[in-house]
Amino acid sequence: MTHALLGLALTAGLTGFAFAVWGSGHALAAMAAGVLATGLETGALALLTPALVPPYTKLVARWALGLGLRLLGVALVAVAVLRFREQFPPLATAIGFLGVLIPLLFDEVRILLGRMRAQG
Numbered sequence: 001m002t003h004a005l006l007g008l009a010l011t012a013g014l015t016g017f018a019f020a021v022w023g024s025g026h027a028l029a030a031m032a033a034g035v036l037a038t039g040l041e042t043g044a045l046a047l048l049t050p051a052l053v054p055p056y057t058k059l060v061a062r063w064a065l066g067l068g069l070r071l072l073g074v075a076l077v078a079v080a081v082l083r084f085r086e087q088f089p090p091l092a093t094a095i096g097f098l099g100v101l102i103p104l105l106f107d108e109v110r111i112l113l114g115r116m117r118a119q120g
Contacts, residue, residue, distance in 0.1 A: 003045055006107055007038030010100045018092045029088045030096030033077060037100035040073040045108050052115050073097065 011034030019027035044066030051062040077097050080088040 003104065003107055003111065004038060004042045007034070007041060007100050007104050010103055011035055011038060011096065014096050014099045018095065022089070022092060025087070026089050026092035029092045030099075032088070033080075033093045033096030034100040036073055036076065037097045037104065040069045041101055041104040041108065044069045045111065048108075048112070049115070052112065052119070054119070070101070073101070 011031060014034055015027050015031040018030035047065050047069070048059075048062045051058040074097075077088075077093055081090045081093055
């Protein structure tokens with residue numbers, strides 16, 4: 001399963017969970033946050049992947065850009081929750097964002113280690 005598909009599968013599961021527990025409004029918030037996390041994490045991985053070739057001179061710069069994307073996501077979630085609280089309830093939004101982002105971070109490590117091992 002690709003990184004983006006895993007993120008969308010996690011988003012679907014968490015959206016279903018939020019719908020079952022809180023209803024449709026919370027489910028939409030969880031879905032939006034999950035899609036945001038999937039997009040940002042997939043983008044961060046896409047930035048980092050080309051730098052995984054020796055001599056690794058661009059690796060830290062690309063990693064920092066990916067970290068910046070993730071921090072942008074945290075800021076966007078905070079703004080959405082604080083500014084549009086009716087549409088983005090805090091718990092459902094946080095569950096949607098973190099419930100997708102954290103597993104994708106672990107999947108990213110798995111992907112990167114596999115690619116580095118394949119290079120020798």
